[in-house]
Amino acid sequence: MKSVPKHVGIIMDGNGRWAEQRGKQRWQGHIAGAENIDNILYHAISLGVETLTVYALSLDNIEKRFDEEKQHLFRLFYSKLGYAKKKLNKEHIRLRFLGDLTKLPIHIQERADDVTLATSENNKGTLAIAMAYGGQNEIKRAVEKAYANSSDDFTKYLDSIDFPPLDLIIRTGVQDPTITRLSDFMLWQSAYAEIYSTPVYWPDFDCEEFNIAIHKFKESERKFGAVLAQRKDWGGF
Ligand code: FPP
Numbered sequence: 001m002k003s004v005p006k007h008v009g010i011i012m013d014g015n016g017r018w019a020e021q022r023g024k025q026r027w028q029g030h031i032a033g034a035e036n037i038d039n040i041l042y043h044a045i046s047l048g049v050e051t052l053t054v055y056a057l058s059l060d061n062i063e064k065r066f067d068e069e070k071q072h073l074f075r076l077f078y079s080k081l082g083y084a085k086k087k088l089n090k091e092h093i094r095l096r097f098l099g100d101l102t103k104l105p106i107h108i109q110e111r112a113d114d115v116t117l118a119t120s121e122n123n124k125g126t127l128a129i130a131m132a133y134g135g136q137n138e139i140k141r142a143v144e145k146a147y148a149n150s151s152d153d154f155t156k157y158l159d160s161i162d163f164p165p166l167d168l169i170i171r172t173g174v175q176d177p178t179i180t181r182l183s184d185f186m187l188w189q190s191a192y193a194e195i196y197s198t199p200v201y202w203p204d205f206d207c208e209e210f211n212i213a214i215h216k217f218k219e220s221e222r223k224f225g226a227v228l229a230q231r232k233d234w235g236g237f
Pocket of ligand 1: 012013014015016017018030033034055056057058061076077080129173
């Protein structure tokens with residue numbers, strides 16, 4: 001059986017439906033979702049996960065969501081990041097951001113920079129928040145930077161340059177878990193990631209649900225493109 005994944009990415013879907021199911025506003029689902037990040041982060045780190053990357057806002061969300069919902073999300077980011085510094089420093093966890101933050105209001109950019117710097121020396125684990133993020137856009141920005149620096153290795157310029165590759169991606173709120181999608185999430189880093197999808201809405205995805213995903217990951221066989229040459233039952237051609 002494999003060990004705990006080092007890097008877990010979460011596509012936190014289902015906040016809106018969670019809220020609608022309870023007769024609440026969509027933004028109340030985002031508040032519940034933001035609180036759940038804390039629960040899962042500390043639990044994941046306690047299990048041995050080194051990096052947890054959560055997909056909080058895509059570039060497409062910024063372009064296509066109603067202004068009212070975006071304003072609620074921006075307010076939520078701003079207030080959560082205000083509390084985050086003290087809490088993450090207490091737990092020795094560093095915070096990083098992935099994405100084109102220039103697409104966000106300036107006060108959020110400043111707060112993000114401040115927490116990033118204040119937690120940069122922490123070494124018990126990493127929480128990465130992908131906001132104003134798109135996987136294709138991350139690659140495009142990295143290629144442009146590599147070109148500007150006359151480098152032939154664009155991977156050095158990815159937002160997540162110092163992160164291990166993604167081992168496991170969890171997608172919540174999937175209506176039919178037999179068919180799922182990445183929605184432009186960490187396209188380069190997910191090359192050999194296992195993908196676990198569940199109909200459970202993100203605010204309801206608790207530590208027990210996380211344990212199930214980790215258990216499934218441990219059971220799965222990862223070959224990284226190789227043949228199963230070492231398998232005892234494999235007779236060859
Ligand atoms: C997708 O659910 C979720 C989002 C677009 C936003 C996720 C954001 C948070 C959980 C808050 C994060 C906060 C911080 C501080 C990082 P959806 O709205 O698409 O849900 P639906 O599919 O049910 O409509």
